[in-house]
Amino acid sequence: MPVPRLRAVLDDLVSYQPTEGVYGPARLRPLSANESPYSPLPSIVAAVAAAGVDAHRYPDPGCGELTRALARRLGVGPDQVLVGGGSVALLQSLLHAVGEPGAEVVYAWRSFELYPVLADLAGVRSVRVPLTSAAHDLSAMADRVTDATRLVLVCNPNNPTGTVVGADMLRAFLDRIPPTCLVALDEAYFEYVREPAAVSGLELRAAYPNLVVLRTFSKAYGLAGLRVGYLVGTADVVTRLRKACLAYAVNGVAQRAALAALDLEGELLRCVGATVAERTRVRHTLLTAGWDVPDGHGNFLWLGLGAHAAGFGLWCIESGIAVRTFDGEGVRVSIGSVEDNTAFLAAANEWQARTAMAKPAVPTTAVT
Numbered sequence: 001m002p003v004p005r006l007r008a009v010l011d012d013l014v015s016y017q018p019t020e021g022v023y024g025p026a027r028l029r030p031l032s033a034n035e036s037p038y039s040p041l042p043s044i045v046a047a048v049a050a051a052g053v054d055a056h057r058y059p060d061p062g063c064g065e066l067t068r069a070l071a072r073r074l075g076v077g078p079d080q081v082l083v084g085g086g087s088v089a090l091l092q093s094l095l096h097a098v099g100e101p102g103a104e105v106v107y108a109w110r111s112f113e114l115y116p117v118l119a120d121l122a123g124v125r126s127v128r129v130p131l132t133s134a135a136h137d138l139s140a141m142a143d144r145v146t147d148a149t150r151l152v153l154v155c156n157p158n159n160p161t162g163t164v165v166g167a168d169m170l171r172a173f174l175d176r177i178p179p180t181c182l183v184a185l186d187e188a189y190f191e192y193v194r195e196p197a198a199v200s201g202l203e204l205r206a207a208y209p210n211l212v213v214l215r216t217f218s219k220a221y222g223l224a225g226l227r228v229g230y231l232v233g234t235a236d237v238v239t240r241l242r243k244a245c246l247a248y249a250v251n252g253v254a255q256r257a258a259l260a261a262l263d264l265e266g267e268l269l270r271c272v273g274a275t276v277a278e279r280t281r282v283r284h285t286l287l288t289a290g291w292d293v294p295d296g297h298g299n300f301l302w303l304g305l306g307a308h309a310a311g312f313g314l315w316c317i318e319s320g321i322a323v324r325t326f327d328g329e330g331v332r333v334s335i336g337s338v339e340d341n342t343a344f345l346a347a348a349n350e351w352q353a354r355t356a357m358a359k360p361a362v363p364t365t366a367v368t
């Protein structure tokens, strides 16, 4: 029986698999999606409710008020800011904007799971450069940039390993990328970074006009459910990229909530501080117990368990905790509420006892 002809790439694409039990009735402790454990503050909930009154109207397609508020906050022009339906939608637009036959995108691997999917969908060939010690090998990445490269993605901090690239390394890397090739710094976890050697792409933009920076309201601002993110680049790049975005993609509720969140930045960043403190507590507890945990700079930690990853991931689910498992590589655990983190530590402890992984025979970071 003949079937409708769709692009062959869809036959090979693995669709995104959310961790089981998170969205069903079972309700595991949600440590698999790097969400904020804090519900929106009352004034944000009020903004969401108020925006509902206008649901019969289309939203502002240009996200004018939010764009101007972000521009003021970041010290850039409104023509240098592009708001999208989550930073993932902006990544998709970026890949579509460069996706001509023969185009290539370079990124580290393992990194954000959606990069290969979005690249495949846009018809852009992926060039993956292995991490070294769970971190970006920027020099090896620069080596892989050719005439065909239209985009380089640098996830900083890297999801799922949590590592950051230092300012000097980043500058040396950007110096090697031709000005005709875009570099996108995915800074979804920027607000959680406490590492003095790290740098935001926003500080480097003046020197590198081919740089764009992606940020999101999904993590530190706790609005993952509303889907809003933004990109900062030169006015020229932003103007052209805007054409690759769907108009009306950011709904009015999300726009109002993001504006309200910007007004409450101080309080929200205090929540971020609490998550950072929990990250330190969880990591130190694991290190003391003999686990190998890279210094994580996002709201999550990486356990490079290699062949033990699947077993440990299953054990967490059986213990009522959803984590993100990368078979054969490792397990990423989000930093959630104190109670959920403590439950995770107990499960990790118990697993160690059961598998008789006595100190110091601990799994080493398998990601290379």
Ligand SMILES: *Cc1c(COP(=O)(O)O)cnc(C)c1O
Pocket (backbone or CB within 6 Å): 034, 085, 086, 087, 088, 089, 112, 155, 159, 186, 188, 215, 216, 217, 218, 219, 224, 227, 228, 229
């Ligand atoms: C969570 C995450 C995002 C955010 O995606 P949104 O679409 O803004 O929710 C982007 N990049 C990385 C690496 C992430 O982990």
